[in-house]
Amino acid sequence: MRVLIAATPLTGHVNPLLAVGRLLASRGDRVVVTTDPAFARRVEDAGLSFAPCDDFGSAGYLEPSLPPGPERWTHEFERRFVEPMLPQAARLRALVAEERPDVIIAGSMFLGVLPLLLGAKPRPPIAVLNVSFLFLDRPDGAPVGMGLPPARTEAERAHHAGLKAHIDATFVGPVRACVDRHLADLGLPRLPASLTQSIVVLPDAFLQPSVPDFEYDFGEQADSVRFVGLLPAGAGTVPVPDWWTGRDRSKRVVLVTQGTLANANFGELVAPTLTALAERDDLLVVATTGGRPVSAVGVPVPANARVASFLPFAEILPDVDLLVTNGGYGSVCQALAAGVPIVSAGLSEDKAEVGARIGWSGAGIDLATNTPSIAALREAIGTALAEPRYRRRAAALAGSFARRDAGREILSAIDALVPAFETVDA
Numbered sequence: 275m276r277v278l279i280a281a282t283p284l285t286g287h288v289n290p291l292l293a294v295g296r297l298l299a300s301r302g303d304r305v306v307v308t309t310d311p312a313f314a315r316r317v318e319d320a321g322l323s324f325a326p327c328d329d330f331g332s333a334g335y336l337e338p339s340l341p342p343g344p345e346r347w348t349h350e351f352e353r354r355f356v357e358p359m360l361p362q363a364a365r366l367r368a369l370v371a372e373e374r375p376d377v378i379i380a381g382s383m384f385l386g387v388l389p390l391l392l393g394a395k396p397r398p399p400i401a402v403l404n405v406s407f408l409f410l411d412r413p414d415g416a417p418v419g420m421g422l423p424p425a426r427t428e429a430e431r432a433h434h435a436g437l438k439a440h441i442d443a444t445f446v447g448p449v450r451a452c453v454d455r456h457l458a459d460l461g462l463p464r465l466p467a468s469l470t471q472s473i474v475v476l477p478d479a480f481l482q483p484s485v486p487d488f489e490y491d492f493g494e495q496a497d498s499v500r501f502v503g504l505l506p507a508g509a510g511t512v513p514v515p516d517w518w519t520g521r522d523r524s525k526r527v528v529l530v531t532q533g534t535l536a537n538a539n540f541g542e543l544v545a546p547t548l549t550a551l552a553e554r555d556d557l558l559v560v561a562t563t564g565g566r567p568v569s570a571v572g573v574p575v576p577a578n579a580r581v582a583s584f585l586p587f588a589e590i591l592p593d594v595d596l597l598v599t600n601g602g603y604g605s606v607c608q609a610l611a612a613g614v615p616i617v618s619a620g621l622s623e624d625k626a627e628v629g630a631r632i633g634w635s636g637a638g639i640d641l642a643t644n645t646p647s648i649a650a651l652r653e654a655i656g657t658a659l660a661e662p663r664y665r666r667r668a669a670a671l672a673g674s675f676a677r678r679d680a681g682r683e684i685l686s687a688i689d690a691l692v693p694a695f696e697t698v699d700a
Contacts, residue, residue: 275692278375278398280327280366280384282308282355285534285565286604287381287405290483291504292320293414294379294403297681299689303662306373308365325373326364342417343519347419351445352452355383359456362386370398376692381405382473382480388453391476392462398470399691401479406550406603406624406629408482416442418470419641421626423634424490426629429611474499484607488635500687503678504611505604514589517580518560525558525578528655529585533602534564536622542645543619545573547598550652552576560585560594596658598651600644601625601632610637613672615664617654618644628651636667651682 277298281291288309295305301320308327309319317324363386366378372636375398380387382404390397409418412424416434420441425431432681446468449603454464465472472482475496479598482489483505522529530547532540544561551559561577563570568581575581587605591597591612599605600620606628609616616638618629633640646654 275379275592275689276375277303277305277688278366278369278373278378279305279322280309280378280380280386281307281309281313281364282381282383283313285307286602287383287609288313288316290403290405290505290604291379291381292322293507294684295322296320297506297684299694301685303544306369306375307459308369308517325361325369331693344441347445351449355385356449356456359385359388360452360459363389363460366390374640376418377401377688379403380477385453385473386467388472388476389457389460389462392457393460399478401481401688401691402477402482404471404474404483407482408474408489408492408499409624409627410495410499411471411476412490417446418468419445419624419627421630421640423630478691481687483604483680485671485678487674488607488610488637489632489670490631490634500683501678502683502687503680504607504675505684506681509531512584512586514586515580515582518590518681521558525556526659527558527560527590527593528596528598528659529590530559530561531602531605532564532600533605535602536600536620536625537564538567540566543598544598545571546646546648547655548573548576548579548581549650550648551655552578554578560590565690596655597638598655601628603628606632607675609627610654610668611675612670613665613669615658615668617641617651617658619643619651635671636663637671638664638668 279291279295280286300307306323306325308325311328311652314324317382341342366386373698378398378400380402382402387400391400415431415438416422417438422434424432450465450469477498480498480501482501484498485503486499486501530544532543548559551557557577557578559582562585563583565583568583571581587608591609591614594614597609597614597616599616599618601618616632618632618638619641620629621644629640629642639656639658641650
């Protein structure tokens with residue numbers, strides 16, 4: 275099979291698609307990955323072919339002068355994801371003509387697939403791999419993105435509905451209108467629903483790298499949605515540190531991370547966590563900077579802590595007792611698949627929704643802030659370590675992950691698409 279993979283050039287978006295690419299290549303499929311040239315080496319190191327797609331919109335999509343809220347979200351979303359849509363679509367069409375793929379697999383925020391999905395031209399089947407929570411429209415009327423748990427009463431439903439009306443007017447509607455304007459430039463129809471809903475329902479398959487137990491009940495879902503479990507890990511390129519193998523195994527381990535995107539200011543989570551736990555001689559506190567220099571942590575590293583630029587999560591998570599995170603979806607799913615409870619503190623990007631699911635599922639504590647205090651972290655971490663119910667719920671979710679063979683689920687979902695289509699010219 276010939277496969278074309280399209281990825282938004284962010285580490286948390288590229289890595290999941292490379293995992294799928296390696297899975298396909300391991301059985302002999304030809305896999306070509308298109309993304310920004312900055313990721314060319316990473317693609318080639320995964321044993322996959324690389325094709326550049328270097329028009330990804332304005333480099334200045336962030337607008338720190340705007341306060342957090344719908345206006346800033348709209349600005350950043352349009353610049354980061356919507357602006358590149360038409361150049362991405364043109365590149366995909368060119369690669370379809372050149373590579374003649376049997377199937378396209380795109381990341382959920384690679385919006386260049388939308389013109390292909392909405393157009394009348396022949397195309398290969400398209401599968402979308404989600405890199406975030408399942409962002410379907412909520413049956414309880416809650417707006418997507420605010421991190422609201424499911425409504426339990428009519429009063430909560432009414433409250434959710436009021437918030438949704440505001441978010442629709444100030445964020446969802448403007449973003450959808452922006453996408454529709456770009457589609458109109460190509461003579462294409464408008465989106466059939468909100469952008470997030472359309473991303474889920476339009477593709478021929480939508481692969482959700484999680485388990486239903488970590489998602490809200492959305493009622494009847496689109497036939498295309500398929501939960502596939504935890505994405506298979508590739509061969510580790512980050513070595514296990516000597517201090518990890520030689521650690522005092524009588525001490526429980528707390529791992530803290532701000533991921534690879536929202537890690538410009540370690541004063542938000544990593545530094546205050548190190549400070550909050552500095553006096554806990556019964557703990558080993560392990561922190562990662564997501565690729566930034568260790569010195570960027572900005573505080574003296576306590577005697578009970580170790581900090582590394584990167585850590586091999588797959589190798590160390592089975593021995594971790596608690597993850598402290600700002601809510602990166604991939605690392606959260608990794609932790610839950612290993613049965614590790616979580617303390618979450620993050621509201622940027624999709625993190626409010628991920629944190630809300632951590633609290634709702636019972637597998638951890640959601641502090642629902644970007645800047646938790648040292649005292650709040652100390653209390654939440656102490657509670658999560660002391661009360662067995664969090665580890666029990668994390669263990670139950672680990673069981674759900676273990677019952678899904680992600681490799682088999684992904685391959686069967688992709689293979690099911692190909693007989694229904696003929697490979698076509700662009």
